[in-house]
Amino acid sequence: MSEGAAFQFRDPGRARELAALLRRYAPPEPVRIVHVCGTHEMAIAQYGLRSLLPPGVEVLEGPGCPVCVTPTADLDRAVKLALGGAILCTFGDMTRVPGTRLTLAEARARGADVRIVLSAADAVEVARAHPGRTVVFFAVGFETTAPGTAAVLLDHPPANFFVLSAHKLIPPALAALLAAPSRRIAGFLAPGHVSTVIGARAYRAIAAEHRVPIVVAGFEPLDILYAVLLVLRQLREGRAEVENAYPRAVTEAGNVRAQELLREAFEPAPARWRGIGEIPGSGLRVRDELAAHDAARALPVEVEEGEEKPPGCRCAEVLLAQAVPSDCPLFRTRCTPLAPVGPCMVGAEGACHVWYRYGGRPAL
Amino acid sequence: MCLAVPTQVRAVDGNVATVAVQGVQTKVRLDALGEGVAVGDYLLVHAGFAIRKLDPQDAQETLALLDELFSSSP
Numbered sequence A: 001m002s003e004g005a006a007f008q009f010r011d012p013g014r015a016r017e018l019a020a021l022l023r024r025y026a027p028p029e030p031v032r033i034v035h036v037c038g039t040h041e042m043a044i045a046q047y048g049l050r051s052l053l054p055p056g057v058e059v060l061e062g063p064g065c066p067v068c069v070t071p072t073a074d075l076d077r078a079v080k081l082a083l084g085g086a087i088l089c090t091f092g093d094m095t096r097v098p099g100t101r102l103t104l105a106e107a108r109a110r111g112a113d114v115r116i117v118l119s120a121a122d123a124v125e126v127a128r129a130h131p132g133r134t135v136v137f138f139a140v141g142f143e144t145t146a147p148g149t150a151a152v153l154l155d156h157p158p159a160n161f162f163v164l165s166a167h168k169l170i171p172p173a174l175a176a177l178l179a180a181p182s183r184r185i186a187g188f189l190a191p192g193h194v195s196t197v198i199g200a201r202a203y204r205a206i207a208a209e210h211r212v213p214i215v216v217a218g219f220e221p222l223d224i225l226y227a228v229l230l231v232l233r234q235l236r237e238g239r240a241e242v243e244n245a246y247p248r249a250v251t252e253a254g255n256v257r258a259q260e261l262l263r264e265a266f267e268p269a270p271a272r273w274r275g276i277g278e279i280p281g282s283g284l285r286v287r288d289e290l291a292a293h294d295a296a297r298a299l300p301v302e303v304e305e306g307e308e309k310p311p312g313c314r315c316a317e318v319l320l321a322q323a324v325p326s327d328c329p330l331f332r333t334r335c336t337p338l339a340p341v342g343p344c345m346v347g348a349e350g351a352c353h354v355w356y357r358y359g360g361r362p363a364l
Numbered sequence B: 001m002c003l004a005v006p007t008q009v010r011a012v013d014g015n016v017a018t019v020a021v022q023g024v025q026t027k028v029r030l031d032a033l034g035e036g037v038a039v040g041d042y043l044l045v046h047a048g049f050a051i052r053k054l055d056p057q058d059a060q061e062t063l064a065l066l067d068e069l070f071s072s073s074p
């Protein structure tokens, strides 16, 4: 796509210069830097960026795939609503994630009306086209996707439109990773487009409290190498600050309009993350004023809250950035994108899926 | 779903813009943008909603910043 060429930062000359600088800032001890974004993992794997990192510098994906972190209970709720006769609209990958018993795609094979949409606005169109049916938008995604859900909730949707919110927030997840007992995280690359919405300032309290460098990173190869360099420089200089390596898309305050939409439609609530458990304040609950459109309240169904862990799957550790996909004995053998065992292989942004497609660590 | 690409605005109608992504025209809602949009602007789009206007000039500044880093590093 040539029209976006001005935004493609891929030239090998600058990448080599950055790699040389990275070697100069290489730390004496091995360090693990964690990003929380499937798009970062794709760029790292696709462009072989791990081969440009100095020895001892690891960059791993944490809980950066919204599809992967959606807990089984939420999936089971969606499956039950679909089998109960609702039209269930959601993003493509969600239909293939295993719940306790069924995926949404399997529910569809049993006659449920499950539809893939590209946007919350599409789900509202479905509701308008089928006034006699209950239409549920199963909403997943981080601060990038949630403003769209908020916008349609606030835009007087029809009475037969409901949101099943599994939206999640990134800063509480970073704090939870840092609080985990076996923390070995030297620094974070903050996800560029989540940061476009919430602003660089959203990470300042975490960087200060946990003494950890957090650098906002874009998605082009040069963006990512530059952000890693800034983390290494902070480590070398003993600083733990928030730096913005993606100023062309991220400001200190972020997208204030999108933040307003989020505040008007949702309130922060505790939320379960698959593999990690409950994280306080990390979910978005539909506000009381909009409860008539909240599937959780208006369309209650019974689900087991237990967590289904496929036997042998190490997705939980992958999501905690404590393991990489190739540490899992099922990776590439019993678990592939066509026959996924765990959620990290289903979501196109899941680490296992990305490593399967692009090779992951072998690029080293 | 999470992928956001810069797209160029072809037409604007109220809070909906038409953009072309890889040659395919699609509609983008502008509710979450909080600023005006004109034909020719670049937008960062997530799941059907624009979340930011992009300026090619800013992109050039980042590259200039990198080059400065290379020439000033010890």
Ligand code: SF4
Pocket (backbone or CB within 6 Å): A312, A313, A314, A315, A316, A318, A325, A328, A329, A330, A331, A332, A335, A336, A340, A341, A342, A343, A344, A345, A346, A352
């Ligand atoms: S390769 Fe499959 S089974 Fe192994 S951790 Fe990843 S998703 Fe789970």
